[in-house]
Each structure stands twice: as structure tokens, then as C-alpha cells.
Amino acid sequence: MRRRRLLTAVAVAASLATAGCSDDSDDELLEPxxxxxxxxxxxxxxxxxxxxxxxxxxxxxxxDEEITYLEVRVRFFDADDESLDTTIEQVPDVSEGDRWEFTVVFPEVGERAALVADHEAEVVRNP
Structure with a gap:
């Protein structure tokens, strides 16, 4: 009896974990x-x-797929690798070419900006 309850609990947990999942995966999960x-x-x-x-x-x-829209996410970190901010920006004019420049500005200035020691940048949306 306990084994059946355990198996039922595992099955329920698994179905809850996958609830809302579909073939229409989040853009971040698609091959970039x-x-x-x-x-x-x-x-x-x-x-x-x-x-x-x-x-x-x-x-x-x-x-080789057409790209009409891109977003880039930048995470800003201090010297202790603590997150200071995360900013997402649209990459302008991706209609032509194979390479595009981007700039993402940290939203604060002065002492807070001086704390920024590192970053991570990644494309997060490219439908």
C-alpha cells in the first residue's frame, strides 16, 4: 500500500512539474x-x-533562418560576483547581415556604476 502511495505521489509530482509545458517552448529553450x-x-x-x-x-x-528580432540580456556583477542588475535590450536593425553590434547601459551612475566589475551577455529572444 505504501509503495502505491509513493508511486502515485511521484506521478503527481512529475505531472505538476511538467504542467504548462508544450511543444511551444520558451524562446530561451529553442536552438538559438x-x-x-x-x-x-x-x-x-x-x-x-x-x-x-x-x-x-x-x-x-x-x-540560415531569417532573423527579424533579437534581444540581448546583460547581467551586471560586482567584484564578489553578486548580481547588481539585469537588463534586456532589443538589438536594432537585424534585418540585414550576419553580425550585429549592441550596447546595453547599466541603469545607474556614480558609485553604483563603479561597483560593476563583470558581466554576462546572451541572446535571449530570437523568434
């Missing part, structure tokens, strides 16, 4: 049509109250 091939932190007015940080980078096509 593009990827970030280069990104770097760029600072302006370093050491002042106007210090700003941005990530500039390059996205490259990874498939």
Missing part, C-alpha cells in the same frame, strides 16, 4: 539563431559622480 561572440565593459567618467558603465558587444548569426 544567434549568439553573443564578443562583449566588453566600457566605462565613461570613471571616478566621478557621472561614472557610467555599458556593455558593448557583437552578435553573430548561427543559422
Amino acid at each position: 539563431r544567434a549568439r553573443v561572440v564578443r562583449s566588453e565593459l566600457v566605462r565613461e567618467h570613471e571616478g566621478t559622480d557621472d561614472e557610467s558603465v555599458a556593455v558593448e558587444g557583437l552578435i553573430e548569426r548561427t543559422s
Whole structure:
């Protein structure tokens, strides 16, 4: 009897875990049509109250499929690898070519911008 309850509980848990899942997978789970091939932190007015940080980078096509829209997500981290912010931006004009430049600006300036020590950039939407 206990085994049957356990098996039933496992089956219910498995069905709850997959509830809402379908063949229409989230864009992040699809094979990407593009990827970030280069990104770097760029600072302006370093050491002042106007210090700003941005990530500039390059996205490259990874498939022959048409791309009409791209979004890139940048996570900004401090020196202790703690997340400071996550920003998602649309990549402008992806209608032509196989490579596109992007810039994502950290939303704060001054002391908070000075804390940014690292980042991660990735394409998160490319329907």
C-alpha cells in the first residue's frame, strides 16, 4: 500500500512539474539563431559622480533562418560576483547581415556604476 502511495505521489509530482509545458517552448529553450561572440565593459567618467558603465558587444548569426528580432540580456556583477542588475535590450536593425553590434547601459551612475566589475551577455529572444 505504501509503495502505491509513493508511486502515485511521484506521478503527481512529475505531472505538476511538467504542467504548462508544450511543444511551444520558451524562446530561451529553442536552438538559438544567434549568439553573443564578443562583449566588453566600457566605462565613461570613471571616478566621478557621472561614472557610467555599458556593455558593448557583437552578435553573430548561427543559422540560415531569417532573423527579424533579437534581444540581448546583460547581467551586471560586482567584484564578489553578486548580481547588481539585469537588463534586456532589443538589438536594432537585424534585418540585414550576419553580425550585429549592441550596447546595453547599466541603469545607474556614480558609485553604483563603479561597483560593476563583470558581466554576462546572451541572446535571449530570437523568434
